Amino acid sequence: MFHNIYRTTSLTTRQSNLYYRTLRAASTSTTKGKVLTTARINPHIRNAEYAVRGALPIRAEALNKQLQNDKSLGFDRVVFCNIGNPQQLNQKPITFFRQVASLCDNPELLKPEHRDDLLKLYPQDAIDRAELLLKHIGSVGAYSHSQGIPHIRENIAKFLERRDGYPANPDHIYLTQGASAGVQTVLQMLTENEKSGIMIPIPQYPLYSATLSLINATPVPYYLKEDQDWGLSVEDLKKSVDEARAKDVDVRALAIINPGNPTGQCLTEENIRQIIDFCQKENLVLLADEVYQTNIYKPHQRPFHSFKKVLRSMGNDYNNVELFSFHSTSKGMIGECGRRGGYLECVNIDEDVLAQLYKVASISLCPNVHGQIMTDLMTNPPVEGDASYEQYNKETKGIFESLQRRATKLASCFNGLENVTCNDAEGAMYLFPRVRLPNKAIKAAKDAGIATDAFYALKMLEATGVCVIPGSGFGQEDNTWHFRSTFLPEEHLFDQFCSNIEKFHKDFMTEYRD
Template identity: 45%
Template sequence: MTENGVVCQRGKVLTADTMNPNVKKVEYAVRGPIVQRAVQIENELKEGVKKPFSEVIRANIGDAHAMGQRPITFFRQVVALCSYSKLLEDDTFPEDAKNRARRILQACNGGSIGAYSASQGIECVRQDVARYIERRDGGITCNPDNIYLCTGASDGIVTILKLLVSGEGRTRTGVMIPIPQYPLYSAALAELGAIQVSYYLDEERCWALDVSELRRALVAAQQHCSPRTLCVINPGNPTGQVQSRQCIEDVIRFAAEEHLFLMADEVYQDNVYAEDCQFHSFKKVLFEMGPEYSNIVELVSFHSTSKCYMGECGFRGGYMEVINMDPEVKAQLTKMVSVRLCPPVPGQALLDLVVNPPQRDEPSYSTFIEERAANLRDLAMKARLAQEAFNRIPGITCNPVQGAMYCFPRISLPERAVAEAKEMGQAPDMFYCMKLLEETGICLVPGSGFGQMDGTYHFRMTILPPTDKLKIVLDKVKEFHQSFTQHYS
């Protein structure tokens, strides 16, 4: 812009002052300041900067393949065949993989996974998801029209929250989430301007969910918002607990009594390690409780290709099943997903393989079963290794890792360290984790990023690194914690 031939300066249209204020409230600890510093340190190491370690070990995120978990052969074969159909002429691929690829391609527009699909997802994939849920839940009927494929479970969760949030002031939607929680929830609620209603898991009882705590949180929240939604993560992230069937029944009764919309995040349903634990889906328990509950409780459950034995995070595949959703709201949900055209079609193809893997009479079956069992066995072993190692360190305690992919140890911090952290404007466990990163190259996430009881400090560590590297991580954490405690004591 010029005036009398002179260029006039003007400010940006979009600034920190003019942008959406809710976005500035969003925090996501899993890829927060610790990880940003880890990236800087990795670059410094490449540039030859001397450190007391030779590599950064990222134990901050549940990215299985980045940590060395091997892909399932059948899944990758079929996706490769779908991506490049000329490989269907290659005799090195087993016939069942070719047949599966042909079926998926026939369901795609133009016979290509590069084409858009229906917004709700490819019909045959949704049918396979429905049959999978029926097998998992002992024959309880699943309608494919209630299945929505999504870009990982995260996309589905945020979509449902968008439907739920409304009102102003004391009528603003309150969403009950567990503390500790997966930061997707707090981040999405901040972005949507919803009210976070925290209920605390009981660390003394292996992160159990107690209905009396749900009621306390609900009653307190009713003074300033309208709690309408209850979110449960099972198996738990970051806490690794597996809720009992009785607990799930209690939660469903509570949701029915208090007229709450129920969201069940079940993406770790195959990751159960403790011998006395078993995964129970919310849907199965709901329907086994009888029509007085199954006819009225509004439930959405989520699953993903990103975790379990698959670990295919990058494909961004997932689904949600809606139960008892108002037909007019369901129409609005369908409209919302249509605005985004469709989920990634390669992710839909992969999801189809997860819910419909090789069968006993097919050539890929034995390899699939062996690889699946090996991945889950390896994770179970590393879960035990981590919890036992942490419990041998004075000043650290760790509940049993019953499921999922993380442990969430509690750390005792000297008062001097807490005081110094506060002087620096940092949460004490952020202070601890940052020093751990700088001195050892181990990247963990402070418990404050997930929420925790006041006066307690934790960190989340994934159990995904290869066993030899995991042992190095555990040894370094032990040495660091001892020296940190001695220094600040």
């Protein structure tokens, strides 16, 4: 039935091609007869880099496929520590959330004639919640309001009020497809051309640098201090903005990730106050990426303070400081990454700008309704007295305590390695250890034409199946090398995971010792 031109290109082949292409410098395509070649596509796309799903993970996927038939690799599984993707590593979803989501998808089940059978499979409060949501949503198959379902925005506002002790306005909340989409829209709105600058931390989550590449704006880096628990000082911020402005960059905003990614620090209230004050003095809009706000591992020593709460606590004098805060269903104890749910809250943003934000949202019609439902559930979970509360509490507590144990264990593993130092994770899902590599390894990397830390991470992947991301994908001080690893592997596999890394590192140091 099919013509003969069909030629299967296996994923493996294509992906390893991709891998080799990406590891080396961008090649210029020489394909004849094509209108669309890499040499001719939008150069801002060509220049963007996103290491979290870049060369290393592509190679890891190829190895994962190879493992299906080939047992000679020296490891029996690929462990994806490149990305905060808990359910990929078998973290169980929150039962109540999935129950409600599944009932919203199949409203037939909610008809009275099915109630007896349904109650054998679902608790009453999940049924009640699904009915309430559907009353406000209509069908999950319909486009919703472009800004997000009003009922869900009202619930998010109540959550923010409980969290901060300050009011929140549902009209200033925009549901988004994960936090990433919100960040991208706001960055696009804030910039105009290559002279528009946005301050970003170094190291940073590469969504920021990649998006600034895509929209052809200028990143204005400020450095986090590794020897001060990845903290930041206002003096450094000031130096950074002054230098950029001296080069005629129109610096418009400061992006901050708290808790930090990849660095895991959690800012003190005092530090946040200084940053807000700095933004006011320098006329900068604040972008607070707060997606890890519940991943807090030293809650007494370093609790989470939202930028919104601290800003409001500073009184009316600071009511002209403009803030966008981002949150997501992908992180926390929920880890519902595949749903692409999230929201942004606009604080002190001009009403006309809000209307423009609505217009941009409307061009994409609406954020997916399943992500919106999960955002409702995240910000409005079962409470004491609800039938599902006990289970919800047990599940989230279990995940939290396990993350806390694994964070500690992995930091201790890294700190035990020769020439490696690693700050503790105060928050988020990552550690970002520093590796002091011998000259022989530096030379070998140079000969291979890749960054020194990419060389180290690649060797780790090929030896252990553990996929981490080299620090060069996040930015780092010159002549330092790091990597980012999640601490998400399952707890019962964790000792083996650590000892595999220990063995690899020892062998690597032996091989490349000067």
